[in-house]
Amino acid sequence: MSLLSITRMQTNIGQYAVLHDVTLEVPEGGVFVLLGRNGAGKTTTLRSIMGMWRPSPGSVILRGQDITALHTADIAQLGIAFVPEDMGIFGSLTVEENLILATKSGQFDQTRLQRIYTLFPAIEKFWTKQAWSLSGGQKQMLSVARAIIEPRDLILIDEPTKGLAPSIVDAMADAFAEIAETTTILLVEQNFQFAKRLGRDMAVIDDGRIVHAGTMADFVADQDLQDRLLSLSA
Amino acid sequence: MDQLSQTLGRFGGVNLLPVAVALIAFVLIGAPSSWVTLTVAGLAMGMMIFLMASGLSLVFGLMDVLNFGHSAFVSFGAFVAASTLAYFGGWLGSGSVALASLALIFAIAAAVMFGMIGGWFFETVIIKPVYKDHLRQILITMGALIVAEQIILAIWGGTPMTVPRPAFLEGSWIIGDVSIEIYRVFALVLGVAVYALLYLVLNRTRIGLLIRAGVENREMVEALGFRIDRLFIGVFMGGSALAAMGGATWAGYQTLIDPTLGAEMMIIVFIVVIIGGLGSIEGTLLGALMVGLVSNYIGFLAPKMALASNMILMVAILLWRPAGLKPAIK
Numbered sequence: 001m002s003l004l005s006i007t008r009m010q011t012n013i014g015q016y017a018v019l020h021d022v023t024l025e026v027p028e029g030g031v032f033v034l035l036g037r038n039g040a041g042k043t044t045t046l047r048s049i050m051g052m053w054r055p056s057p058g059s060v061i062l063r064g065q066d067i068t069a070l071h072t073a074d075i076a077q078l079g080i081a082f083v084p085e086d087m088g089i090f091g092s093l094t095v096e097e098n099l100i101l102a103t104k105s106g107q108f109d110q111t112r113l114q115r116i117y118t119l120f121p122a123i124e125k126f127w128t129k130q131a132w133s134l135s136g137g138q139k140q141m142l143s144v145a146r147a148i149i150e151p152r153d154l155i156l157i158d159e160p161t162k163g164l165a166p167s168i169v170d171a172m173a174d175a176f177a178e179i180a181e182t183t184t185i186l187l188v189e190q191n192f193q194f195a196k197r198l199g200r201d202m203a204v205i206d207d208g209r210i211v212h213a214g215t216m217a218d219f220v221a222d223q224d225l226q227d228r229l230l231s232l233s234a
Numbered sequence: 235m236d237q238l239s240q241t242l243g244r245f246g247g248v249n250l251l252p253v254a255v256a257l258i259a260f261v262l263i264g265a266p267s268s269w270v271t272l273t274v275a276g277l278a279m280g281m282m283i284f285l286m287a288s289g290l291s292l293v294f295g296l297m298d299v300l301n302f303g304h305s306a307f308v309s310f311g312a313f314v315a316a317s318t319l320a321y322f323g324g325w326l327g328s329g330s331v332a333l334a335s336l337a338l339i340f341a342i343a344a345a346v347m348f349g350m351i352g353g354w355f356f357e358t359v360i361i362k363p364v365y366k367d368h369l370r371q372i373l374i375t376m377g378a379l380i381v382a383e384q385i386i387l388a389i390w391g392g393t394p395m396t397v398p399r400p401a402f403l404e405g406s407w408i409i410g411d412v413s414i415e416i417y418r419v420f421a422l423v424l425g426v427a428v429y430a431l432l433y434l435v436l437n438r439t440r441i442g443l444l445i446r447a448g449v450e451n452r453e454m455v456e457a458l459g460f461r462i463d464r465l466f467i468g469v470f471m472g473g474s475a476l477a478a479m480g481g482a483t484w485a486g487y488q489t490l491i492d493p494t495l496g497a498e499m500m501i502i503v504f505i506v507v508i509i510g511g512l513g514s515i516e517g518t519l520l521g522a523l524m525v526g527l528v529s530n531y532i533g534f535l536a537p538k539m540a541l542a543s544n545m546i547l548m549v550a551i552l553l554w555r556p557a558g559l560k561p562a563i564k
Binding site: 050052071072073076077081082084088090091092093097100101102104106146 | 440443444446447450451453454455456457458459460461462562
């Protein structure tokens with residue numbers, strides 16, 4: 001059984017239909033990459049899963065439970081974390097406060113915290129700093145750290161490499177690979193080099209519809225398919 | 235303007251604006267005794283306005299709700315407190331400080347309780363249906379303010395009501411040439427105590443952390459698993475209770491109140507919230523102190539300008555800082 005099943009999801013924003021027909025099966029474990037051009041519907045797909053925009057019709061099923069109509073907070077409580085494109089950090093709060101807010105009990109699990117320090121040393125270094133003072137890369141690390149400070153079934157990550165320096169992108173890829181050993185990641189990405197390094201399964205969305213789904217290995221091997229769907233060269 | 239901001243930043247930023255205003259006033263007024271009296275009056279007025287305005291600022295910051303009915307709680311707080319004090323008139327006149335203090339505590343508690351219950355009702359019945367719709371929020375909350383005024387008129391009548399005060403808060407302390415009204419010191423101490431409590435709640439508790447984060451990015455707080463709408467009801471009730479407490483304190487300060495009190499205070503409360511920066515408690519405190527001090531200084535130096543002084547202050551600050559003195563980070 002898939003961890004997450006999306007069936008014929010349609011989402012309207014105002015009077016505009018953004019998602020027309022999204023059907024996806026996200027298996028448990030590893031990184032599932034959702035690729036697509038600008039405006040194809042990648043972010044809307046993630047936000048619809050999180051209940052931030054209400055899909056209608058269509059269904060979103062997590063471990064057999066229909067979460068389509070649930071409130072965003074209730075969806076998060078079921079074990080889905082969201083790392084938005086703008087990172088969604090709280091600038092006026094310290095790094096510590098940003099993280100403690102994401103814990104259920106208000107207390108840190110020291111094992112998880114140590115793991116975060118290892119993955120992202122900047123978190124420990126800037127622990128007492130207000131988050132607005134961090135660099136773009138550090139903010140992204142904080143956003144991801146906040147998603148893994150508690151055990152999650154699924155982490156939705158929206159274009160995490162956007163605007164980051166290549167060295168930070170490399171560090172982020174290593175961190176995602178390690179996180180994916182214990183948690184499923186649904187990654188939205190335009191940076192194909194980054195995506196193919198991490199992805200086990202993948203799908204391509206275009207004009208609000210899933211136009212291809214399969215394994216990343218098969219997609220990487222098929223240059224014509226890449227050119228046709230992404231207008232990218234591998 | 236940038237140069238002014240940089241210079242201020244080197245000396246403690248906008249937090250020092252009230253001090254700068256007080257120093258300029260000291261030079262203009264000339265007489266130290268008058269300056270001390272006006273400064274205490276300005277600070278006391280500022281703290282009472284802070285009580286009234288703080289809830290409105292948080293309500294807007296957390297849920298983008300423009301509540302023009304907020305000052306209805308100021309009115310109700312004033313009248314409920316005045317009626318409670320009148321009910322315990324015997325205690326006030328007994329000559330016992332303990333009994334008079336109890337009467338005062340009951341009066342403020344009654345206003346706060348009314349504010350909380352009224353706030354819950356107001357949020358549930360009037361605000362909830364118009365979330366995310368500013369135009370309807372303005373119309374319906376303005377309407378609610380008018381209805382509240384009429385309810386007060388029906389219950390308490392149109393004749394201005396005298397507010398009895400405990401004897402121990404009457405009169406002034408005379409220190410040399412300086413005269414300090416005791417009630418103003420009480421209002422100042424109460425305001426500082428409430429601000430300290432609010433500061434502790436916002437900065438040392440998990441609820442406070444949620445409120446600060448929610449003001450900044452409501453959607454992300456929900457994505458972390460918290461129901462902001464439920465938190466908002468609590469904040470709305472707390473904000474309404476503070477407004478009622480501010481109204482109760484203001485009633486004792488004015489000693490004569492009428493049903494138009496809320497509508498009159500609404501303008502000042504909005505000026506304070508806008509000057510301070512929407513969603514920020516520190517900003518609201520700063521804005522309230524500025525309005526309190528400037529009103530009193532201008533009232534002394536140029537009485538004909540007193541009514542316009544708050545508007546001029548708001549325009550000047552918004553030209554300098556369009557988002558207010560200390561806006562919440564969004």
